[in-house]
Amino acid sequence: VIPDLPKAGYTVWVRGYGLVDSAKVKTVPGKNLNLTAVIAPSPKAAAEYYPSNYWYALAQPPAKSEFPGTGPQGNGINPAMKSQAQWLRIMKTDSCESCHPLGGRGTRTLPANLGKFETSMDAWERRIQSGQAGTAMLGGIGQLGKPRALKMFADWTDRIAAGEYPKEAPPRPQGLERNVVITQWDWAGPTVYLHDEISTDKRNPTVNGNGPLYGSLELSADFLPVLDPVHNTASQVKLHPRDPNTPSAAPPTMPRPSPYWGDEVIWNSQNNVHNPMFDEKGRVWITATIRGPDNPAWCQEGSSHPSAKLTPVKTSGRQLAMYDPKTKELSLIDTCFGTHHLVFAEDANNTLWTSSGGGGGVVGWLNTKMWEQTHDAAKSQGWTALVLDTNGNGKRDAYVEGEQRVATAPSGESLGTNAALNAALDPTKDTRLNAAFYGVTVSPVDGSVWGTVLGFPGAVVRLVPGSHPPETALAEIYELPWNNPKAAVQGFGPRGLDIDRNGVVWTVIASGHLASFDRRKCKGPLNGPKATGQQCPEGWTLTPVPGPQFKGVTDSGSADSNYYDWVDQFDTFGLGKNTPIAAGSDSDALLALNPATGKFTVLRVPYPTGFFAKGMDGRIDDPKAGWKGKGLWSTWATRAPFHSETGKGTSSKVVKFQLRPDPLAN
Numbered sequence: 001v002i003p004d005l006p007k008a009g010y011t012v013w014v015r016g017y018g019l020v021d022s023a024k025v026k027t028v029p030g031k032n033l034n035l036t037a038v039i040a041p042s043p044k045a046a047a048e049y050y051p052s053n054y055w056y057a058l059a060q061p062p063a064k065s066e067f068p069g070t071g072p073q074g075n076g077i078n079p080a081m082k083s084q085a086q087w088l089r090i091m092k093t094d095s096c097e098s099c100h101p102l103g104g105r106g107t108r109t110l111p112a113n114l115g116k117f118e119t120s121m122d123a124w125e126r127r128i129q130s131g132q133a134g135t136a137m138l139g140g141i142g143q144l145g146k147p148r149a150l151k152m153f154a155d156w157t158d159r160i161a162a163g164e165y166p167k168e169a170p171p172r173p174q175g176l177e178r179n180v181v182i183t184q185w186d187w188a189g190p191t192v193y194l195h196d197e198i199s200t201d202k203r204n205p206t207v208n209g210n211g212p213l214y215g216s217l218e219l220s221a222d223f224l225p226v227l228d229p230v231h232n233t234a235s236q237v238k239l240h241p242r243d244p245n246t247p248s249a250a251p252p253t254m255p256r257p258s259p260y261w262g263d264e265v266i267w268n269s270q271n272n273v274h275n276p277m278f279d280e281k282g283r284v285w286i287t288a289t290i291r292g293p294d295n296p297a298w299c300q301e302g303s304s305h306p307s308a309k310l311t312p313v314k315t316s317g318r319q320l321a322m323y324d325p326k327t328k329e330l331s332l333i334d335t336c337f338g339t340h341h342l343v344f345a346e347d348a349n350n351t352l353w354t355s356s357g358g359g360g361g362v363v364g365w366l367n368t369k370m371w372e373q374t375h376d377a378a379k380s381q382g383w384t385a386l387v388l389d390t391n392g393n394g395k396r397d398a399y400v401e402g403e404q405r406v407a408t409a410p411s412g413e414s415l416g417t418n419a420a421l422n423a424a425l426d427p428t429k430d431t432r433l434n435a436a437f438y439g440v441t442v443s444p445v446d447g448s449v450w451g452t453v454l455g456f457p458g459a460v461v462r463l464v465p466g467s468h469p470p471e472t473a474l475a476e477i478y479e480l481p482w483n484n485p486k487a488a489v490q491g492f493g494p495r496g497l498d499i500d501r502n503g504v505v506w507t508v509i510a511s512g513h514l515a516s517f518d519r520r521k522c523k524g525p526l527n528g529p530k531a532t533g534q535q536c537p538e539g540w541t542l543t544p545v546p547g548p549q550f551k552g553v554t555d556s557g558s559a560d561s562n563y564y565d566w567v568d569q570f571d572t573f574g575l576g577k578n579t580p581i582a583a584g585s586d587s588d589a590l591l592a593l594n595p596a597t598g599k600f601t602v603l604r605v606p607y608p609t610g611f612f613a614k615g616m617d618g619r620i621d622d623p624k625a626g627w628k629g630k631g632l633w634s635t636w637a638t639r640a641p642f643h644s645e646t647g648k649g650t651s652s653k654v655v656k657f658q659l660r661p662d663p664l665a666n
Contacts, residue, residue, distance in 0.1 A: 358414025572618025
C-alpha cells in the first residue's frame, strides 16, 4: 500500500506512539512484508519518539509572580519583561525557536564534546555561543535576562538527565490522519539549511504542475536548491549579487566553536535569499540581497521619485531577483525598500507586494507588468509609510509621527521591542505607525494588503493602497486581544499570516494559537482616535494548537511553536477549500484546522524526528488524477538539521503530504 516508489532498495520498519522501533527489514517495492510492532517496554522508552514540543513542555518558565523583571542584580529577568506572556513570546517563535525546534534529543541533552563544566548553567552559557549563530543566540537570551533564562534551561535539561520524561503521550493518528501519505527527498547538503520552498503560483495552483520546486537557503549558501519530484533528482541554480563586494549575510566568525562543526564557517551567502514565489508564467521571484545596504540617491531625500518625496529611505538590507526556468536567466532588481516575504496581488499589474521583516518603516511593491515592459526598477516600484486615519475623515492627510525606530535582528526581522504607536494623537492629523510588515498577504476580496507587526501583543495591519499610492495609502491596526475584558481568549505574538477567499486573515501566534481575524465582525469605528489597536476584539477567534502547555503555565495555549501558516484556498490537499494550515514547527507536523468544528487534523512526519516547518504551499499537478494529482509541499527549515534524529550529515528535505481516501488506497 506504499504508492509510487522508484525502483530501489528500502529499509522498512514499524514506528508509532507507545511503541519502540521494530527490527528494520531491507526490501524492494512489490514484495509483501510481515512486520511486527514492538510495544515499548516502558513509558520512558516510548517517549523517545515523541515530538519535540512534548519534551520542551517540561521546561518551567518563571511564574507570573516573578514579573516584572528586576535585572541581573535582582531576579535575573530583563526589566523589559513585564509579564510571563512576554517571556513566552521570546522563549518560542520570536527568538529561541525562530531558527530550530527545542525539545528533540539534540537540544534536550548537552553534547559531551561541549566540555566539562561546574554547573549546567555554565554549560548552557557555553552552548548558546556555538557556531555562527552564537551572537544571535546570546542576543535572544539577553532579551529574557541571561541569569534567569540560563537557570530555566539548566533546570530543564537537569531534570531530563535525571530521568524525567513527558507523562502526556501524543495521540496516535485518528480518522483522516490515518490516510496521510508523506514523501521526502533530500535536496541540499548537510552544511546548508532551507528557509522556504515554492511549488506553484499561490493564485493558481495548477501552474508548474509536476514541475520542479525551488527553495531559499537564506544565510547559508548562494544557490536555489531545485527538486524534480517526477524524476527524483536535485540540482542547483547558482546565484550572485550585482556587487561582488556585497558582504556575507552570516558573520564570518563565531564566539565559540560548534559541537558539530568546530570552527568551520559553514554559512557564506551574500544573496541571503529568504522567500521564493512563482508567478503566472512559471518564473521564480525571490527576496535577495544584490548589493550593500546603502540606497542609491533616487531613494533618498531630495529625489523626485514619488515615494521618496513622501518617505525617503536611506538603506535596504535585501532587494528582489527573478529566475526564469525557460531562459535560465537571473534578473536582479534594485529596491529602495527592504524585502523579506513577497506575494502577488490578483490585479492587472501582477503587483508584487513585499514585507521588510518589520524594520525600515515602509511597505514596498513592484509593478511587475511595468517592470517587464521597461526593466526600469525605479519607475516600477513604490513604497509607503503605514498611516492611520486617526482624525477620522476617511482620507490620508498630514500625519504625526514619533521616532521611526524598530530594533531588528541581523536578519532584518523586528525584535518586537518597540511600540507600533509611539506618537501623541493630534485631532486634526493622521498618525504614522512605527512599524512595517513581517508577514504579508493580499485579500482576494478587495485587494487590501495585510501584514503582521511583531511584538507584544503584536498586531495585524490592513493597508488600503487607494487610487494613487503612496499618497492615498491608509492603514488600520488590529492588535491581538490582550488584557481586553471584551475578548473571550487573550493572545499575543503574531508571526506569519495568510488570508482565505472570504477575506478572513489567519495568523499563528506565540501564545500557542491559530488565530483568525474577520474584519466584518467589527462593531465599532475602524478609523478615528479610538481605532488604535484594541477596537475590535470581536473580530478575533483564537484556537489553541494541539499539545501540552509549559510546566506551570495555566493560560490558554500550547508549548508548540508555530512559525507561519498558509490557507489552502483551492483545496490542493483534500480537506476542503479555505482550510488554514499552521506549521507545527516544534511538533514535527503541519496542523490543518477545520474552522467549523475547531478541530485539527495533524499531519505528522514520523521520521526522522525533528521536522521543523516554516512555510508551505499546495499544488494541483493533475485535476483528473484524484488524490494522487495534488498535495501539500513543505521543507525542513531548521538551521540545525544536525539536531535531528539522524544527526550530523542530515540534509534538509522536501516533504510532500497527500491525503488518500482510505488508509489502504493505492
